[in-house]
Amino acid sequence: MLKLPIYLDNNATTPVDPRVLETMLPYFTNHFGNAASRNHPFGWEAEEAVDYAREQVAQLVGCDAKEIIFTSGATEADNLALKGVFEMYASKGNHIITVTTEHKAVLDTCKHIEKLGGEVTYLDVEEDGLLDLSKLEAAIKPSTILIAVMYANNEIGVVQPVKEISAIAKKHGILFFTDATQAVGKIPVDVMKDGIDLMAFSAHKMYGPKGVGALYVRRKNPRVKVTAQIDGGGHERGMRSGTLNVPGIVGFGKACELCRLEMEENTKRITVLRNKLENELLQLEESYLNGNKEQRLPHVSNISFKYVEGEGLMMGFNKNIAVSSGSACTSASLEPSYVLKALGLGDDLAHSSLRFGLSRFTTEEEIDYTIQAVRETVLKLREMSPLWEMHKDGIDLTTVEWAHH
Amino acid sequence: MAYSDKVIDHYSNPKNVGTLDKSSKSVGTGLVGAPECGDVMRLQIEVDDTTGVIKDAKFKTFGCGSAIASSSLATEWLKGKSVDEAGKIDNMDIVEELNLPPVKIHCSVLAEDAIKAAINDYRKKNGLEEMTFDEKRVH
Numbered sequence: 001m002l003k004l005p006i007y008l009d010n011n012a013t014t015p016v017d018p019r020v021l022e023t024m025l026p027y028f029t030n031h032f033g034n035a036a037s038r039n040h041p042f043g044w045e046a047e048e049a050v051d052y053a054r055e056q057v058a059q060l061v062g063c064d065a066k067e068i069i070f071t072s073g074a075t076e077a078d079n080l081a082l083k084g085v086f087e088m089y090a091s092k093g094n095h096i097i098t099v100t101t102e103h104k105a106v107l108d109t110c111k112h113i114e115k116l117g118g119e120v121t122y123l124d125v126e127e128d129g130l131l132d133l134s135k136l137e138a139a140i141k142p143s144t145i146l147i148a149v150m151y152a153n154n155e156i157g158v159v160q161p162v163k164e165i166s167a168i169a170k171k172h173g174i175l176f177f178t179d180a181t182q183a184v185g186k187i188p189v190d191v192m193k194d195g196i197d198l199m200a201f202s203a204h205k206m207y208g209p210k211g212v213g214a215l216y217v218r219r220k221n222p223r224v225k226v227t228a229q230i231d232g233g234g235h236e237r238g239m240r241s242g243t244l245n246v247p248g249i250v251g252f253g254k255a256c257e258l259c260r261l262e263m264e265e266n267t268k269r270i271t272v273l274r275n276k277l278e279n280e281l282l283q284l285e286e287s288y289l290n291g292n293k294e295q296r297l298p299h300v301s302n303i304s305f306k307y308v309e310g311e312g313l314m315m316g317f318n319k320n321i322a323v324s325s326g327s328a329c330t331s332a333s334l335e336p337s338y339v340l341k342a343l344g345l346g347d348d349l350a351h352s353s354l355r356f357g358l359s360r361f362t363t364e365e366e367i368d369y370t371i372q373a374v375r376e377t378v379l380k381l382r383e384m385s386p387l388w389e390m391h392k393d394g395i396d397l398t399t400v401e402w403a404h405h
Numbered sequence: 406m407a408y409s410d411k412v413i414d415h416y417s418n419p420k421n422v423g424t425l426d427k428s429s430k431s432v433g434t435g436l437v438g439a440p441e442c443g444d445v446m447r448l449q450i451e452v453d454d455t456t457g458v459i460k461d462a463k464f465k466t467f468g469c470g471s472a473i474a475s476s477s478l479a480t481e482w483l484k485g486k487s488v489d490e491a492g493k494i495d496n497m498d499i500v501e502e503l504n505l506p507p508v509k510i511h512c513s514v515l516a517e518d519a520i521k522a523a524i525n526d527y528r529k530k531n532g533l534e535e536m537t538f539d540e541k542r543v544h
Contacts, residue, residue: 307467309443315408315416315470327443327469336443348440384422384473386447386465387440402439403518 006366009322010205010357011154011182011300016251017207017360023254024209027247035244036235046246053253057214060256061180061199062190069215069236070249074181075105077200077215080240081177082109084226085146085198086118089175093143095119099131099160100342102150106179110148119143127344128292129158133168140172151180151189151199155326155339155355156291157300159183166195175224181205181213185259186297187267191216197224203248207360208255212248215240266360271298273367274358278303280371284378286391290340290353299358302326302340304349307388308381313354316377321370326353348387348397408470409504415474420481423463425449433527435519444468444512446476448519450483450491452527459483459491464519471509475499475516483520492524492536 007015027049035050037043054065071077086096098110100122110120121139125131131149147169152159162178169176177198183189184199185206191199202213217239218224232241278301281287286306305313310327326337327350336350345353354374358367382388390397408416425432431452438445444467451461462480466473478499483491499505499513525535 309468309472311443311469312416312467312473315413346441347443351440351443384419384465385467386436386445387467389424389465397440402441402445403437403522 002363002365002369004320006321006370008356008358008362008366008370009324010359010362011157011355012324012357013204013210014207014359015361016204016209017255017258019258020208020251020254024247024251027250031246033246035246036233046244049246049250050244053249056253056257056260060189060260061184061201061216062192063216064219066237067191067216067219069217069239070244070252071200071213071215071240072211072245073204073213074103074179074200074202075213076240077202077213078103078105078179079109080215080226080229081198081200081217082106082113082146082148083229084239085175085177085224086113086116087227088225089145093141093145095121095141095143096146096148097121097123097136097139097144098148099123099125099150101125101129101153101155101339102148103154103179103181106148106150125342128295129153129156129290129339129343130292130295131160131165133161133164136165137168140168140174144172144174146175146177148177148179151178151183152187152297153291153339154182155337156302156343157182157297158291159187159295159297161295162194162196166197169197170195175222182297182300185256185263186299188263191218197222198226203252203255206255206259209248209251212245212252214252262360267298270358270360270362273362273364274299274301274356276364277301277356277358277367277371281305281374284375287378288349290343290345290349301356302353303356304340304345304353305378306349306352307385307391308378309351310353312381313352313374313377316380317370317373321373323357324355326355327351411478411503412470412474412505415477415503416470419464419473419477421461421463421477421484422465424465425451425461425463430454430530431527433523433525433530435522435524435526437518437522438468438515440467444472444515446472446515446519448476448479448483448516448523450488450523450527452488457487457489459486459488468512468515469509471503471505471512472515474503475505475512476519478502479516479520488524488527491520492538494520 033042033046035046058065166176175197184201199216204210290302310325340350462483464476466476496513496517
């Protein structure tokens with residue numbers, strides 16, 4: 001039986017897997033101890049649980065448990081990586097290279113660093129959302145201390161050439177940080193093979209709880225250090241003070257373990273569903289896939305339906321289907337998605353986009369329902385769209401003098 | 406953000422979607438907004454030449470639900486009004502009727518602009534002086 005509403009906004013957040021929740025529950029009640037309490041069984045239990053979870057997290061991304069710093073989420077991990085490196089390596093230089101399609105947690109942190117005297121280069125991406133490596137190498141200066149490029153994009157799902165980027169960073173003796181929030185748990189991420197020095201990720205994008213994430217900080221070749229941004233009891237090897245969120249961390253660990261064990265199978269199934277959804281919707285005239293079709297996450301599809309507006313489109317089915325849009329109307333800023341604009345999409349196509357994000361819980365029935373609902377709404381709204389009529393009459397909309405307001 | 410029932414109703418069952426003959430002397434067309442801004446409204450009125458009463462009104466809108474609802478409501482209000490009366494429709498009346506939240510007020514302004522543009526198109530076609538309206542700023 002199809003259960004409504006259908007959740008296809010899994011790049012925003014995922015539901016907690018029931019198996020994850022079950023693992024967490026005892027740590028709210030029976031095992032409530034503070035992991036930093038060294039002198040009684042309550043503390044020992046909590047510490048043991050955290051150690052175990054740290055191993056589970058480390059295993060998923062191929063690092064040593066000691067290299068995992070638990071945080072409140074990816075935003076904090078992004079802040080710690082960028083500000084922490086900027087501060088720690090100030091004597092070496094002040095230049096950071098990043099890209100325009102990063103998450104705001106990276107971009108706004110970089111803006112803050114600029115105010116502190118840092119210099120930041122924001123590289124444009126190509127039309128498919130990927131970074132041109134020659135542009136990256138050309139941007140490197142003697143003062144460059146860090147390259148910050150996301151692993152996979154949250155809006156269009158494109159996966160950056162991380163191995164190549166890290167090779168360039170290594171060649172120039174620069175640290176490489178990646179925000180891998182959307183990638184970890186969805187595709188194989190291995191900090192050793194990928195040559196990553198610092199990496200931010202979060203539990204709630206991979207069927208874990210909200211409010212917990214991690215920063216991977218490399219300990220060997222090279223040994224990387226970050227200046228703490230939250231001072232206090234010296235938790236997490238002094239890099240992040242604050243009583244550990246034990247139930248959250250336990251859930252994060254379990255979520256990582258499940259992703260590691262089930263990724264291959266999940267990916268296979270989700271890719272089939274995603275492709276079905278995408279292929280069916282791209283059958284509609286004047287609909288376009290945003291971002292590189294090959295180098296991307298298996299569970300995301302971002303499509304623009306030209307001549308209909310994204311929020312208006314979502315309204316046709318958002319009681320029953322949850323997706324998100326790059327339309328300005330969905331944000332407070334009245335600006336359409338900066339990620340889609342960075343691909344060179346006109347504002348009109350950015351306004352017309354929908355992002356579909358599938359999960360391990362998505363069913364074929366849900367996809368079939370979605371295909372039909374989206375298709376019907378697009379057709380209905382196009383009948384209502386003056387732009388569609390003009391397009392059908394052969395009018396080139398770029399030649400129309402619009403009354404901009 | 407939740408939509409008001411009236412917005413949902415107009416969105417689900419829009420009134421007067423369609424196209425009138427733009428070349429007809431008794432039809433006035435207003436096209437306002439821009440694709441880059443995420444909303445374009447086209448509102449048309451057909452005026453009875455003898456009585457000066459708007460006998461038909463049609464719209465097509467590219468935009469969010471509130472923009473569609475604003476234009477649908479506008480066409481309902483226009484029918485049966487004289488051209489002069491139509492010119493007095495204020496965007497705040499639309500805001501009130503549809504319960505639009507502050508971020509959607511620009512949709513109602515766009516509808517008011519579309520009405521005025523349609524009126525002036527009609528007047529121009531019929532050798533009448535265009536009406537001047539106070540500028541409303543949106544966005």
